[in-house]
Amino acid sequence: MSTLKHKGKGPQALTANGLRTGPVVYLSADYTWNTAFENAMLTEDPLVIARMSEAGDRDEEENLIVGPYFIDVDAETHLPARYRERFRAQGPSYDPGKPTYAELLMKDGAQVIGQQREGN
Amino acid sequence: MYRYDEFDHTFVRARSQQFKRQVERRLDGSLSEEQFRPLRLMNGLYLQLHAYMLRVAIPYGTFSGKQMRQLAMIADKYDRGYGHFTTRQNIQYNWPDLVDVPAILEDLADVEMHAIQTSGNCIRNTTSDPWAGAAIDEIEDPRPIAELIRQWSSLHPEFTYLPRKFKIAITGASNDRAAIRAHDIGLQIVQNDAGENGLQVYVGGGLGRTPIIGNVLREFISRHELLPYLEAIMRVYNRYGRRDNKYKARIKILVQETGLEKFRDEVEAEYAQLEPLDIAVPQEELNRIADYFSAPDYDDVSSSDEGYDKAVILHSDFAGWVRSNLSEHKISGYTIVNISLKPLKGAPGDISADQMRVVADLAQEYSFDEIRATHEQNLVLANVKKSDVYALYQKLVVAELATGNIGLISDIICCPGMDYCALATARSIPVGQAISERFSDPERQRVIGEMKIKISGCINACGHHHIGHIGILGLEKAGVETYQVKLGGDATSTAEVGKVTGKGFSFDELIDAIERMIDLYLRERDTGERFLDTYRRIGMEPFKGVLYGTD
Numbered sequence: 001m002s003t004l005k006h007k008g009k010g011p012q013a014l015t016a017n018g019l020r021t022g023p024v025v026y027l028s029a030d031y032t033w034n035t036a037f038e039n040a041m042l043t044e045d046p047l048v049i050a051r052m053s054e055a056g057d058r059d060e061e062e063n064l065i066v067g068p069y070f071i072d073v074d075a076e077t078h079l080p081a082r083y084r085e086r087f088r089a090q091g092p093s094y095d096p097g098k099p100t101y102a103e104l105l106m107k108d109g110a111q112v113i114g115q116q117r118e119g120n
Numbered sequence: 121m122y123r124y125d126e127f128d129h130t131f132v133r134a135r136s137q138q139f140k141r142q143v144e145r146r147l148d149g150s151l152s153e154e155q156f157r158p159l160r161l162m163n164g165l166y167l168q169l170h171a172y173m174l175r176v177a178i179p180y181g182t183f184s185g186k187q188m189r190q191l192a193m194i195a196d197k198y199d200r201g202y203g204h205f206t207t208r209q210n211i212q213y214n215w216p217d218l219v220d221v222p223a224i225l226e227d228l229a230d231v232e233m234h235a236i237q238t239s240g241n242c243i244r245n246t247t248s249d250p251w252a253g254a255a256i257d258e259i260e261d262p263r264p265i266a267e268l269i270r271q272w273s274s275l276h277p278e279f280t281y282l283p284r285k286f287k288i289a290i291t292g293a294s295n296d297r298a299a300i301r302a303h304d305i306g307l308q309i310v311q312n313d314a315g316e317n318g319l320q321v322y323v324g325g326g327l328g329r330t331p332i333i334g335n336v337l338r339e340f341i342s343r344h345e346l347l348p349y350l351e352a353i354m355r356v357y358n359r360y361g362r363r364d365n366k367y368k369a370r371i372k373i374l375v376q377e378t379g380l381e382k383f384r385d386e387v388e389a390e391y392a393q394l395e396p397l398d399i400a401v402p403q404e405e406l407n408r409i410a411d412y413f414s415a416p417d418y419d420d421v422s423s424s425d426e427g428y429d430k431a432v433i434l435h436s437d438f439a440g441w442v443r444s445n446l447s448e449h450k451i452s453g454y455t456i457v458n459i460s461l462k463p464l465k466g467a468p469g470d471i472s473a474d475q476m477r478v479v480a481d482l483a484q485e486y487s488f489d490e491i492r493a494t495h496e497q498n499l500v501l502a503n504v505k506k507s508d509v510y511a512l513y514q515k516l517v518v519a520e521l522a523t524g525n526i527g528l529i530s531d532i533i534c535c536p537g538m539d540y541c542a543l544a545t546a547r548s549i550p551v552g553q554a555i556s557e558r559f560s561d562p563e564r565q566r567v568i569g570e571m572k573i574k575i576s577g578c579i580n581a582c583g584h585h586h587i588g589h590i591g592i593l594g595l596e597k598a599g600v601e602t603y604q605v606k607l608g609g610d611a612t613s614t615a616e617v618g619k620v621t622g623k624g625f626s627f628d629e630l631i632d633a634i635e636r637m638i639d640l641y642l643r644e645r646d647t648g649e650r651f652l653d654t655y656r657r658i659g660m661e662p663f664k665g666v667l668y669g670t671d
Contacts, residue, residue: 020147021217022172063149066167083599084538084545088169092539094549096202096470 010081011073013040014052015088016065024088025065031055033065037080037089042073121184121490122267122412124232131274132229135236139163140222147219162242162280164235165221169542174213174221175238176228180248180266180290181209181493183233185480188491190231192476198224203476205461205469207533207582208287209247209493210238214540236274241282243273243354247289249297250494253413254456254502256448260309260317262292264410265343268401271409272347279354283361284369286354287326290319294613299495301325301334301615302587304371305353310340318342323353323383324375327581331617332372335380337387343406347399352391356383416488421453421505431510438513440562441524446509455506457487459499459516460523460531464556467549468534469497478519486512495584496533498526529571529638530556533584537577537594538601544577546594546601551575554631559638568638570650572611587611589652590634591618603630607637607663608655619660621667636666 014027025033026040034040043049049070056068072081080086087093124132139159146156160166164175176191191211195203198220199213206212216224228234237245246266253261269288273279279286289298292309300306306322318340325334341349357371360378375383432439447456459479462468471479479499483491486508487501494500504512516522525531532555535541537548552575559565574588578595585591591606602624609618625633638651640662645654655663 017167017171019153020219022167022170022215024170060153061149063147066153081599083596083601084169087538091170093547094467094539094553095200096467096472 008070008072010075011042011044011078012049012052012070013037013042013073013080014056014068015040015071015085016056016060016068019063019066027052027055027068033059040073042078121182122179122263122409128232129229132232132234132236135163135234136222136225136229139225143218143222158240160221161239162236163221163225164238165216165218166239167542168214168540169538169544170540171215172218172221173540174216174224174235175206176211176213176233176235177238177245178209178211178233178493179270180246180252180263181250181495182248182252182263183491183493184231185484185489185491187231187233188476188480188483190227190233192473192480194224194227195473195476202470202472204467204536205471205493205497205499207469207495207497207535207584208238208245209250209495210245211493214536237270239285240280241285242280243269243276243282243286243288246270246273247287247298247303247495249291249293250492250498250500251297251447251456251502252292252492253415254449254451254454255293255295255297256450257295258293258450259311260292261413262290262298262307262309263413264406265307265309265319265346266290267409267412268347268406269350272350272399279358282354282358283363284366286357286371288350296611296613296615297494299584299587299611299615301613302327302331302584302611303334305350306334307346312340316342319346321349321353324372324380325615326370326372327584327586328370329367329579329581330370330372331581331586332376333615333617334372335375337380337384344400344403347401348394349387349391351399352387352394355390356386360386416490416503418451418454418503419505421507425453425506428506428509435510437524438510440566441513441522442509443566444524444528445526449503451503453506455504455509457501457504457509457512458494458526459501459521460525461498461521462525462531462552462556463520463523464530464560465553467536467539468532468552471499475519475521478515478521482512482515496531498531524562525565527570527572528565529559529568529573530565531572532556533572533574533588535576535578535583537575537583541577541582543580544594545579545596546577546603548575548577548583548592548594551592551594551603551627551630554627555634558631558635568642568651570652572609572652573634574609584611585609586617587615588618589650589655590637592630595624597624601627603627605630605633605667607660608652610652621660621664623668633667637663640666 028034028039029041145151166173288305289300289303290307291298308320310320321338322334323337492500532552534552538544572589574584575592576583576585587609593604604624605621606618610616
């Protein structure tokens with residue numbers, strides 16, 4: 001049984017951090033974990049949410065990701081509903097070092113971690 | 121400076137090897153995240169909002185040029201080319217990969233450094249006066265005692281699973297530059313009637329969601345008895361400190377709930393039961409540690425300040441920097457150089473790897489190869505000849521490290537906030553930047569005078585907002601950042617927790633609100649008054665008036 005609790009409202013996305021290097025990742029429609037929020041799978045379908053939940057548990061068990069959880073997504077803007085999650089999606093507003101995740105995404109496109117899974 | 125002996129070397133290496141194997145076991149799945157989390161935290165490794173974060177210990181804020189160069193190397197090799205000095209005299213890296221952390225710990229061990237005691241419910245890195253050994257108001261250098269506490273507390277088996285984290289700070293000066301009364305235990309070196317130096321012990325201070333200024337637990341204890349006495353306090357806390365509620369688990373809550381008198385009785389009873397000689401440190405060992413901190417070999421330079429005096433007259437930028445960034449040294453002809461890490465557009469405490477190397481070179485060339493990190497997120501070269509200061513200053517200018525704002529309105533303490541921290545509720549770095557921008561005119565800053573603005577991005581108060589002359593707390597209300605303002609906080613020997621002015625401000629309103637308070641202060645102040653003095657004299661109401669238009 002899934003340990004993930006889904007209590008959200010409206011469209012949901014599943015997020016976590018990559019285990020080895022730590023980036024914020026989102027489960028995409030092909031059931032891989034993707035660093036770009038725009039590639040996150042958004043759904044309100046309880047069956048799909050259940051499958052996402054299983055994928056989150058399994059990939060945590062398989063040491064791909066850490067701490068998966070569902071987030072609410074604004075149905076109109078398609079951005080994370082919560083303020084904190086918008087920061088996780090967009091990266092810091094001030095980063096004195098190398099480019100932020102947001103800038104890297106613009107430059108190199110999204111990174112994918114883990115093997116592609118069956119989309120079931 | 122303290123140098124590792126064979127035991128220290130073996131201990132730190134063994135620790136780093138242990139963690140290497142723990143990471144391997146985490147990556148191959150032998151350890152779950154739940155099992156691994158406490159282990160990584162015991163080695164300073166957090167999983168933050170965007171990435172892992174590694175916090176490296178700088179015991180009592182003192183380190184060498186060689187160590188700074190290694191920190192720069194690590195920033196370049198494993199992180200994003202910079203580090204961030206924290207309000208606990210440590211340095212943290214915001215972007216390391218988990219797979220690299222064992223190698224980072226090995227590189228740290230090469231220069232007698234580690235990340236122990238920077239996280240977890242243990243006795244954390246002991247903090248101290250950044251001017252230790254050089255300050256004119258000092259009774260005694262506090263670092264030998266801080267080092268003694270480090271050796272006693274590092275992985276202390278009885279105190280590794282305390283109810284909550286535990287912070288100790290020590291000062292040897294009459295002016296408190298270590299915020300000792302905002303710590304779980306604060307120690308002040310004092311002299312008794314017999315002319316002997318010992319420790320005055322404060323207990324139960326702390327910030328966070330329940331800010332409390334520590335009270336005197338014991339007026340005087342000899343240094344010989346200090347460790348047994350600390351052990352007695354820790355035992356009482358470990359036994360009775362609450363474990364049912366994380367937010368009530370700090371010793372300040374125990375002291376409040378028990379009452380200071382009863383708490384003192386408990387400690388004294390525990391102390392009476394201890395056999396002090398068990399862990400009381402013999403004089404030879406105290407002397408051995410103290411020798412590492414003996415005064416450097418100062419030159420007799422009392423009459424060679426001519427070049428310095430001339431440079432002050434000739435170069436107004438230098439003169440301005442001298443006014444704010446130099447502090448009086450106990451030895452004539454020497455000075456304490458405070459290096460600001462609060463440039464106009466930066467984040468308080470951030471320093472690039474290149475700048476780290478410049479500071480390392482300057483320490484080696486001009487200050488007996490020793491650097492201090494301050495809890496106000498700046499750096500200090502504590503023993504510089506006045507005749508060298510202008511040359512040093514010019515090198516700081518080239519490295520963009522010559523911001524002349526120590527103690528002024530743009531010398532802001534600021535936590536990483538929502539930009540980096542998993543606990544934050546609002547951003548703090550952009551607030552600090554906006555205030556610095558608004559008051560960027562150096563002359564205006566000097567006219568305003570001493571001002572401590574401290575910003576936290578959540579109620580955990582890492583940015584010390586409770587004890588800022590102006591404290592700012594960032595909160596989230598329905599997806600919007602709002603900022604609560606506190607006035608009248610004080611981190612020094614006249615410590616006080618600030619009071620909330622009233623309802624919060626939006627980001628844009630906040631900067632104007634601060635400016636209105638500064639203008640009020642400038643209109644109302646008597647000669648020589650700092651913002652804090654004026655506030656104490658005229659009270660909250662006039663400030664509320666300009667904040668909320670209730671005049």
